[in-house]
Structure formats: structure tokens, C-alpha cells
Amino acid sequence: MKRMMIPFLAAALAAGALFAQQLSTTPTPRDANWVKRVERDAAQARKGGWEVVFIGDSITDFWQNRGKAEWQKYFAPFKALNLGISSDLTEHVLWRLDNGQLENNQPKLFVVMIGTNNNGHRPADKESTADTVAGIKAILDRLAQKAPDSKVLLHAIFPRGATPQDERRLRNEAVNAEIQKFADNKRVFWMNINDKLLQPDGTLSKEVMPDLLHPNAKGYAIWAEAILPFLQKSVMTSVTPDHRMDQAWWKQRFEQKLALAKQGGWELVFLGDSITHGWEGAGKQVWAEHFGAYKALNLGYGGDRTEHVLWRLHNGELDGYQPKLLILMIGTNNTGHRPAAQETPQDTADGIRAILDLIAKKSPSTKVLLLGIFPRSAKPADAPRARNSRVNELIKAYADGTRVIYMDLGPQMLETDGTLTPEMMPDLLHPKEKGYRIWAQAVLPVIKETLGK
Missing domain, CATH: 3.40.50.1110 (SGNH hydrolase)
Incomplete structure (x- = not known):
């Protein structure tokens, strides 16, 4: 029992x-x-x-x-x-x-x-x-x-x-x-x-x-x-400054770029993510040909989003000098790294607005050439491309025609039917040399006019 x-x-x-x-x-x-x-x-x-x-x-x-x-x-x-x-x-x-x-x-x-x-x-x-x-x-x-x-x-x-x-x-x-x-x-x-x-x-x-x-x-x-x-x-991720100092390469790059920034005298600054960073890679020869005569500084970091650029600017990358022209393109990683529920086009645009405001505060005499985010993905209807296009629609309103100028190079990098080919961007995101030449030729008139040479 x-x-x-x-x-x-x-x-x-x-x-x-x-x-x-x-x-x-x-x-x-x-x-x-x-x-x-x-x-x-x-x-x-x-x-x-x-x-x-x-x-x-x-x-x-x-x-x-x-x-x-x-x-x-x-x-x-x-x-x-x-x-x-x-x-x-x-x-x-x-x-x-x-x-x-x-x-x-x-x-x-x-x-x-x-x-x-x-x-x-x-x-x-x-x-x-x-x-x-x-x-x-x-x-x-x-x-x-x-x-x-x-x-x-x-x-x-x-x-x-x-x-x-x-x-x-x-x-x-x-x-x-x-x-x-x-x-x-x-x-x-x-x-x-x-x-x-x-x-x-x-x-x-x-x-x-x-x-x-x-x-x-x-x-x-x-x-x-x-x-x-x-x-x-x-x-409020896109507007809250944040760093990537836990990544050794990023920390090293920041320290190197900060040391260069402290040298002062820079008249032309490119600010952005991996696409800007790429001037040191696929665009290196183009940079030497077109910008070698200028005191030009590349502040592009692969993988950066708006919050990282804000942190870098808050931590010295624009201190001690006032460039005549700053060329800004940022945002493709905001839309590419986060789902739409976490990052709306307005969120990304707000991050870009915050960067523009910080540049104006730190370097009020600097003219900014604000570039539309480059197209990505093969077709116009692809979600990543559509999200970037919506951001561009928002940020072009930030141009005042004097201190901030807007330029969209996207159409020059696309086929007539709006497709993006590997011949322009092998991974449908980062330009090869051909893309950097288009970029350089488009911005050179603004550079010459602003820098006076």
C-alpha cells in the first residue's frame, strides 16, 4: 500500500x-x-x-x-x-x-x-x-x-x-x-x-x-x-552621442584622427561613415588627384551612425580649428543597422539635424555641404533604398543656401532605370573608384568656390 x-x-x-x-x-x-x-x-x-x-x-x-x-x-x-x-x-x-x-x-x-x-x-x-x-x-x-x-x-x-x-x-x-x-x-x-x-x-x-x-x-x-x-x-538613439571605444580599431582611428585634428589648419573636412572612410581605400587615388592640393582631413569611420559622429564632435574632432568647408554624409547605417520600428526616417533626419547644429555651434564660420545619403540595394523599391530616399527628402529642407548647401549625387550613380549595379558599388553600398570620381567631380566646384582656389 x-x-x-x-x-x-x-x-x-x-x-x-x-x-x-x-x-x-x-x-x-x-x-x-x-x-x-x-x-x-x-x-x-x-x-x-x-x-x-x-x-x-x-x-x-x-x-x-x-x-x-x-x-x-x-x-x-x-x-x-x-x-x-x-x-x-x-x-x-x-x-x-x-x-x-x-x-x-x-x-x-x-x-x-x-x-x-x-x-x-x-x-x-x-x-x-x-x-x-x-x-x-x-x-x-x-x-x-x-x-x-x-x-x-x-x-x-x-x-x-x-x-x-x-x-x-x-x-x-x-x-x-x-x-x-x-x-x-x-x-x-x-x-x-x-x-x-x-x-x-x-x-x-x-x-x-x-x-x-x-x-x-x-x-x-x-x-x-x-x-x-x-x-x-x-x-532617442540617433541624437544621443555614443562611442565605439570598445572596438580597438575604432578607438585607434579616433585617437589618430584626434591627433590630426589638433594640428589645426584644416580647410576641408569630410565627415561620415564607411563611404567617407573609403576615400582612404577605393577612393585613395581620386582623393590624391582632386584634393591633394588642399589641407583636407578625412573623418569617416566605417559603421558609424549619427550618434557616433555626434560623440566624436563632442570629443574634439572639430575643436581648435574652423574649416572653410565640411562635406557631410551620414545615415545609411542608421537605416541599415536598425529595423524600421527602431529607426524611422525622421529619427535619422533628427540625428543629421543634431550634427548640423553642433557644427554650427563649434564652427559657426564653416560652410556645410550636406550630401544626400547614397543609394543602396539594387532596385528603387528595395526597403533600404526607400528608407534612405525618405531621409533625403527630409534633410534637404535643412539647406539654407548659404551656410548649409544640399546636394544629391544619387541619380549620377544609378542606371537610367534607377537600378544600382556592382560596377558602381560592388556590394551595392560602397562605391568603387568610379563612384568616388563622380563624387569628387560633383563637389569640386563647391570646394573651389568656398576655398577660393
């Missing part, structure tokens, strides 16, 4: 564990009023155009009251949507995501924090750490399925209870220890700001969370200040 009971009990325990996990991972609605709230939020989500979407429970929901002023103060520059609903568990979030809240809603970034109610509403024998972790993983999987180009900032569940020994705090921390493993730092990123909310001894003050669960205005300010840099870098 005892031998029969052991497998029976084991099976019962396993069934109980499976049932608990099914609760946390099975999309489940709540009452009728809750469904109406979901429908209202889904209608907002369907409007589209959101850059940041917060998903969670009451702690997220209460940005709309206790944290309202902080939301306005910190997140006004973003198109931010709040999809938090008080008392939700993971299964409720899953139901919402399956019922309209992700329709036409692929933001640049989701900010996700969920799970405290799984632990708070169910005892440990009804909801294990593994159950809550499985529910959160199911949410991440749903986001990956329905919004594959969106990034996710996954938050550690906030602390609760007065002391580190609080049972629910310990359960939340056990979940946090597991869900942080879901971050791949490519699409899913992890952030734990709990230390910022706690006292040095680990206690939770009512001055931050009056009920030891929900932040007040002070708590929301702490939260907002902690995530703001990440939001700026993730959502």
Missing part, C-alpha cells in the same frame, strides 16, 4: 505544480469592468506611433495618479503609453497582449515589470518561484512574437515589505534572480533599481512606499531618473 501511495503523492505534487504554472502562463481575463479597461487601453495602443510602452500592474498603473507629475516631467519628450492595470498577474497581462494591446503597437521599447501580485495574491504552495518566472517568460515570448523589432527593458520586481526578511520580498527576490537571465542585451535588457528604493540597511521606507508596496511621488521620481538614460539611448 505504501509503495502505491508514493507514486500517487508524487503525481499529485507534480500535477499541483503544473496547475500553478498553468495559472501564471494561461491568458486569463478578470471581471467585466476590467475587460472594458483593457478595451480602452487597446484602443489607445492601436493608434500607433508609441515609442515607449510600460506594461505591468498597479505599480505601473499608478504613474497615472501618484506619479503623474513625474511622468510629465521625465517622459514628455517620448510618445509614451501606460498599459499598467492594478492587481494584474502575469496571466492577465498575457490575456491583454492577446486581445488588442499589441495591435498596431510596435514601440521602440517596452518597459516591463510584473509578478509582485503573483507572489502577493497566492501563497507559496500555490505559486512557486518557477511559476512566476514562467509567467514572465511567457510575456517576453509574446512580445517577441508580436513585436519582434521592439526592445524590452525588463525590470526587477520592486521590493515590498518593511525588511529584507519579509516573506513576499524574499519571493520577489527569488524571481528576480531567475528572470535576469532572460536578458540577452540585444533585444531584452535587465535593470534592477531596487537598491535605489531601499535604505542602506535594506529596509523599505514609507517615505518612498507608504504602504510598503506602491511608490509615492518620491518613489516614481527615483524610478524615472534611473531609467531615463536608458530610454534616451534606446528611443
Whole structure:
């Protein structure tokens, strides 16, 4: 009899564990009023155009009251949507995501924090750490399925209870220890700001969370200040200066170019990415023939985007001298390295605008020849080409005819039917010598007029 009971009990325990996990991972609605709230939020989500979407429970929901002023103060520059609903568990979030809240809603970034109610509403024998972790993983999987180009900032569940020994705090921390493993730092990123909310001894003050669960205005300010840099870098990427100093070749090139810049006396500067960098490769002979007589500096770096150019200019590449003419082309890596959900044509154009503004600030006497981004891909309808063309439509408006001049060389590099051939760009992106000759001949009249020789 005892031998029969052991497998029976084991099976019962396993069934109980499976049932608990099914609760946390099975999309489940709540009452009728809750469904109406979901429908209202889904209608907002369907409007589209959101850059940041917060998903969670009451702690997220209460940005709309206790944290309202902080939301306005910190997140006004973003198109931010709040999809938090008080008392939700993971299964409720899953139901919402399956019922309209992700329709036409692929933001640049989701900010996700969920799970405290799984632990708070169910005892440990009804909801294990593994159950809550499985529910959160199911949410991440749903986001990956329905919004594959969106990034996710996954938050550690906030602390609760007065002391580190609080049972629910310990359960939340056990979940946090597991869900942080879901971050791949490519699409899913992890952030734990709990230390910022706690006292040095680990206690939770009512001055931050009056009920030891929900932040007040002070708590929301702490939260907002902690995530703001990440939001700026993730959502306003093209205009937020960033470097690539972790790449040895890039660091070495920056140091070399900075040393050259400090020599001063440069009258002509080319600024950009690999296509500009290529004047030292496929365009080397053309450079020598046409620009050798000028004091000319090449500040092109393979793989750079607008944010990298901004960082370089902020860190000395245009300090100590004021060239008469700067030829700028940048942006093909903004559109080429990021999906459309992460980088709109307006984002890229904004990055270029920021570069122009910084040049004007650092070197106000410098004339800028702004080049349209060169065509890429074989056919006019190809997505990378179309995205670059849309950027060009936007940035040509930045020309004022005096300090900033716009020039689009793209048509000269294309066949009459608009196709781009390997004879012009072997990889349909980077010109060979023939392309650099077209470029040089097109800009030489502006160079001669501006430099007076």
C-alpha cells in the first residue's frame, strides 16, 4: 500500500505544480469592468506611433495618479503609453497582449515589470518561484512574437515589505534572480533599481512606499531618473552621442584622427561613415588627384551612425580649428543597422539635424555641404533604398543656401532605370573608384568656390 501511495503523492505534487504554472502562463481575463479597461487601453495602443510602452500592474498603473507629475516631467519628450492595470498577474497581462494591446503597437521599447501580485495574491504552495518566472517568460515570448523589432527593458520586481526578511520580498527576490537571465542585451535588457528604493540597511521606507508596496511621488521620481538614460539611448538613439571605444580599431582611428585634428589648419573636412572612410581605400587615388592640393582631413569611420559622429564632435574632432568647408554624409547605417520600428526616417533626419547644429555651434564660420545619403540595394523599391530616399527628402529642407548647401549625387550613380549595379558599388553600398570620381567631380566646384582656389 505504501509503495502505491508514493507514486500517487508524487503525481499529485507534480500535477499541483503544473496547475500553478498553468495559472501564471494561461491568458486569463478578470471581471467585466476590467475587460472594458483593457478595451480602452487597446484602443489607445492601436493608434500607433508609441515609442515607449510600460506594461505591468498597479505599480505601473499608478504613474497615472501618484506619479503623474513625474511622468510629465521625465517622459514628455517620448510618445509614451501606460498599459499598467492594478492587481494584474502575469496571466492577465498575457490575456491583454492577446486581445488588442499589441495591435498596431510596435514601440521602440517596452518597459516591463510584473509578478509582485503573483507572489502577493497566492501563497507559496500555490505559486512557486518557477511559476512566476514562467509567467514572465511567457510575456517576453509574446512580445517577441508580436513585436519582434521592439526592445524590452525588463525590470526587477520592486521590493515590498518593511525588511529584507519579509516573506513576499524574499519571493520577489527569488524571481528576480531567475528572470535576469532572460536578458540577452540585444533585444531584452535587465535593470534592477531596487537598491535605489531601499535604505542602506535594506529596509523599505514609507517615505518612498507608504504602504510598503506602491511608490509615492518620491518613489516614481527615483524610478524615472534611473531609467531615463536608458530610454534616451534606446528611443532617442540617433541624437544621443555614443562611442565605439570598445572596438580597438575604432578607438585607434579616433585617437589618430584626434591627433590630426589638433594640428589645426584644416580647410576641408569630410565627415561620415564607411563611404567617407573609403576615400582612404577605393577612393585613395581620386582623393590624391582632386584634393591633394588642399589641407583636407578625412573623418569617416566605417559603421558609424549619427550618434557616433555626434560623440566624436563632442570629443574634439572639430575643436581648435574652423574649416572653410565640411562635406557631410551620414545615415545609411542608421537605416541599415536598425529595423524600421527602431529607426524611422525622421529619427535619422533628427540625428543629421543634431550634427548640423553642433557644427554650427563649434564652427559657426564653416560652410556645410550636406550630401544626400547614397543609394543602396539594387532596385528603387528595395526597403533600404526607400528608407534612405525618405531621409533625403527630409534633410534637404535643412539647406539654407548659404551656410548649409544640399546636394544629391544619387541619380549620377544609378542606371537610367534607377537600378544600382556592382560596377558602381560592388556590394551595392560602397562605391568603387568610379563612384568616388563622380563624387569628387560633383563637389569640386563647391570646394573651389568656398576655398577660393
